[in-house]
Amino acid sequence: MDxxxxxxxxxxxxxxxxxxxxxxxxALTSLNFAARSLSVLAARxxxxxEEVLAEELPWLxxxxxxxRPQCVRELLADLRAGAETGLLLPFARNLAAWRAxxxxxxxxxxxxxxxxxxxxxxxxxxxxxxDAA
Numbered sequence: 814m815d816x817x818x819x820x821x822x823x824x825x826x827x828x829x830x831x832x833x834x835x836x837x838x839x840a841l842t843s844l845n846f847a848a849r850s851l852s853v854l855a856a857r858x859x860x861x862x863e864e865v866l867a868e869e870l871p872w873l874x875x876x877x878x879x880x881r882p883q884c885v886r887e888l889l890a891d892l893r894a895g896a897e898t899g900l901l902l903p904f905a906r907n908l909a910a911w912r913a914x915x916x917x918x919x920x921x922x923x924x925x926x927x928x929x930x931x932x933x934x935x936x937x938x939x940x941x942x943x944d945a946a
Contacts, residue, residue, distance in 0.1 A: 814831065814832070814833060815833075818830055818831065818832040818836070819831040819832070841896060841899055844892075844895075844896040845893075845896035845897055847896075848889065848892045848893045848895075848896040849893060849896075851865075851889060851892075852889045852890075852892075852893055855885055855886070855889055859882055859885070862885055862889075863881050863882065863885055866885055866888070870912075872912055872915040872916065872919075873915065874915075875915040875916065875918045875919040876911075876914065876915045876918055877918060880914075884911045884914075887907055887911070888904070888907060888908060888911065891903050891904035891907045891908075892904050
């Protein structure tokens with residue numbers, strides 16, 4: 814543990830990582846610094862931030878131009894919040910959501926269908942069976 818982290822592989826649950834608190838704190842501090850620095854860059858030079866992130870996230874190219882700034886802002890906000898708190902799952906989920914959105918936009922036929930118009934209200938569904946509350 815003095816020189817490396819330990820990964821406990823479990824059969825029925827997610828794996829666990831054991832690490833010294835000092836290394837964990839250093840990783841969070843570094844991530845926080847990088848996230849804040851990138852956020853400052855994005856606030857002052859939005860186009861440059863998009864360009865830099867597009868190097869790391871090439872799928873940004875598939876998003877419509879008007880959606881790219883929103884994507885960058887949301888991802889950086891989640892990254893900063895996660896770096897500050899150590900809760901990075903919201904960032905990871907938002908990153909996956911934006912990537913899925915970009916993938917949908919990459920298929921012009923699918924993108925057109927998803928923009929509507931949508932006919933009707935959908936099928937009528939009956940009440941679920943079971944105990945009523």
